[in-house]
Amino acid sequence: MSLSLEAVTRRVGRETHIDRVDLTFEPGSFNVLLGRTLSGKTSLMRLMAGLDVPSDGRIVMNGEDVTGRPVRERNISMVYQQFINYPSLSVYDNIASPLKLARMAPEEIRRRVHEIAEMLHIEQFLARQPAELSGGQQQRTAMARALVKDADLVLFDEPLVNLDYKLREELRHEMRSLFATRNTIAVYATTEPGEALALGGTTTLMHEGRVLQSGPTEAVYHHPLSVEAAKLYSEPQINLFEAEVRGRELAFSGAASAGEQGSRFVLPTPLAGIESGAYRFGIRPSHLGLAPLADDDLEFAVTVDIAEISGSETFLHVSNDDHSLVLHLAGIHDFAVDDAIRVYAPAHKLFVYAADGGDGAEQHGDGALIRSPERPTTTGGGLA
Amino acid sequence: MTTRKRLVMTIYLLFLLVPIYWLLIMSFKSNQEILGGLTLWPENFTFDNYRVIFTDPSWYMGYLNSMSYVVLNMLISLAVALPAAYAFSRYRFLGDKHLFFWLLTNRMAPPAVFLLPFFQLYSSVGLFDTPLAVALAHCLFNVPLAVWILEGFMSGVPKEIDETAYIDGYSFPRFFLTLFIPMIRPGIGVTAFFCFMFSWVELLLARTLTSTEAKPIAAVMTRTVSASGIDWGVLAAAGALTLIPGILVIYFVRNHVAKGFALGRV
Numbered sequence: 001m002s003l004s005l006e007a008v009t010r011r012v013g014r015e016t017h018i019d020r021v022d023l024t025f026e027p028g029s030f031n032v033l034l035g036r037t038l039s040g041k042t043s044l045m046r047l048m049a050g051l052d053v054p055s056d057g058r059i060v061m062n063g064e065d066v067t068g069r070p071v072r073e074r075n076i077s078m079v080y081q082q083f084i085n086y087p088s089l090s091v092y093d094n095i096a097s098p099l100k101l102a103r104m105a106p107e108e109i110r111r112r113v114h115e116i117a118e119m120l121h122i123e124q125f126l127a128r129q130p131a132e133l134s135g136g137q138q139q140r141t142a143m144a145r146a147l148v149k150d151a152d153l154v155l156f157d158e159p160l161v162n163l164d165y166k167l168r169e170e171l172r173h174e175m176r177s178l179f180a181t182r183n184t185i186a187v188y189a190t191t192e193p194g195e196a197l198a199l200g201g202t203t204t205l206m207h208e209g210r211v212l213q214s215g216p217t218e219a220v221y222h223h224p225l226s227v228e229a230a231k232l233y234s235e236p237q238i239n240l241f242e243a244e245v246r247g248r249e250l251a252f253s254g255a256a257s258a259g260e261q262g263s264r265f266v267l268p269t270p271l272a273g274i275e276s277g278a279y280r281f282g283i284r285p286s287h288l289g290l291a292p293l294a295d296d297d298l299e300f301a302v303t304v305d306i307a308e309i310s311g312s313e314t315f316l317h318v319s320n321d322d323h324s325l326v327l328h329l330a331g332i333h334d335f336a337v338d339d340a341i342r343v344y345a346p347a348h349k350l351f352v353y354a355a356d357g358g359d360g361a362e363q364h365g366d367g368a369l370i371r372s373p374e375r376p377t378t379t380g381g382g383l384a
Numbered sequence: 385m386t387t388r389k390r391l392v393m394t395i396y397l398l399f400l401l402v403p404i405y406w407l408l409i410m411s412f413k414s415n416q417e418i419l420g421g422l423t424l425w426p427e428n429f430t431f432d433n434y435r436v437i438f439t440d441p442s443w444y445m446g447y448l449n450s451m452s453y454v455v456l457n458m459l460i461s462l463a464v465a466l467p468a469a470y471a472f473s474r475y476r477f478l479g480d481k482h483l484f485f486w487l488l489t490n491r492m493a494p495p496a497v498f499l500l501p502f503f504q505l506y507s508s509v510g511l512f513d514t515p516l517a518v519a520l521a522h523c524l525f526n527v528p529l530a531v532w533i534l535e536g537f538m539s540g541v542p543k544e545i546d547e548t549a550y551i552d553g554y555s556f557p558r559f560f561l562t563l564f565i566p567m568i569r570p571g572i573g574v575t576a577f578f579c580f581m582f583s584w585v586e587l588l589l590a591r592t593l594t595s596t597e598a599k600p601i602a603a604v605m606t607r608t609v610s611a612s613g614i615d616w617g618v619l620a621a622a623g624a625l626t627l628i629p630g631i632l633v634i635y636f637v638r639n640h641v642a643k644g645f646a647l648g649r650v
Binding site: 049051071072076077078080084086087088089097098101102125142145149375 | 544547548549550552554555563564567632
């Protein structure tokens, strides 16, 4: 069972919701669609499900064109962000309904319903009505109904958004184990980079109805191929600044950011080999530091805007006339607003992108990735 | 509640109940007593007035006729309005909002406007003086109302439930009958109640579109005017009996109506 979308486009009125999407999903794979609200994740899922028909392009399942086939005749299931169950049926009947419609033998239905209910820890609620369950239990019921019928394709449209933190962690963890042994294509939409990383598999970045990048989660995270992809796959958002490379020198665009060494630096060794020209540099908030780690770290002279302390971490927002940066620091750091401080960016952690209309853009395209940092060798990473 | 509040409430309720009380005691009095003077309780308590109604077919057939067209109208209105309301709540089509509003404008015209066309049409197709004629005529104002109320309830059901059902493999009719209708049961209760109410109290169309065979009770009641004057007691008994179906309907849908007022578009 494989699924591929070929130049799938969906237009509604004058708006293009999905723009020429080409994607292939392998059997047994777990795929995450990551994108902001309105980026087209739900629209794309509805097309995959057959709830909507694409304006252009083909949807091919197992080598068979299923583009116009109604949803009833496809073997898929879907879990929504809202907790969708049939309120007039008991939890048992809710889960059993797809099997009953498939005319399965009653003993087999009973066995399967109990099996899946046990996996999702709702077997003690089977006799209840969905309205008598908590949100988490309702969503488990919806998931059980989606998983009970061995669908070829299971779609999850931000299923954990309306749940509290603890439950999300728990269900997210279960999600992966539920699919570990199945030969089903799972597609999971989320707005959170952290969730995408935790779920693993492959990640597809969606932006304004287009696929920005698709590939194994790790690869996409460590090599976001465009500025937009880097922005999407970073939480808090990746820091971006413009600078120019002139021979053996690197200079910040804009004049105000003079540090001790001014706004000009000797081109750091890790960046050697980059041709002269204007570039956009990106660095993840956790890689910025308050002290230099190496001689060739880039230095920013900034003032503190706000320090958000969340538990044992601090998100420090700083800026000067040219730059606005966020630091993700471990531990609690107290800063007063308008404190003048220096912030250091290790050169080997920099992403380098072609600046719009810059010299690199002619070769690589606007905002294309030119250099990404080496993969971290330690196990530390995650969202860092 | 303070004593004063309770007092005000009691006075208000008594005030509301006075006409109904008067109707009831009149129905247990003889004509002489009704015309004789003011008595707060029947001197000679009598069931004669009710006996007249339950023994004379021209009286009790009036009730049966009224009931038959009211029930018929409720069934037709619901049968027509359920699919229509579903379409309005689920699909966007050309002019859907205009059509929805236009439906409501049917309620704005006085029924007298439609009297002549209905009368002529039903006479020529042989529907005149049948319960079906009145039931169909009442659809004029009950169907738009039913669509309006049901649409509100249906829009309260997330569209994703429909989609989940199709994904699970339900066919549309099966989904609609076994899953969707139970979900909007309060809405159907409220709609049925309003259809009943408007059809039950409507007099103009009901009287004009019938003559003898399907005469409604309200029209029958005008019969009591005779050469010997008005038969007040029987008239009061007939009036008291017209309250009963309404009370029964309200009793059965009271929970739904309360819920319906809170949820839907009433």
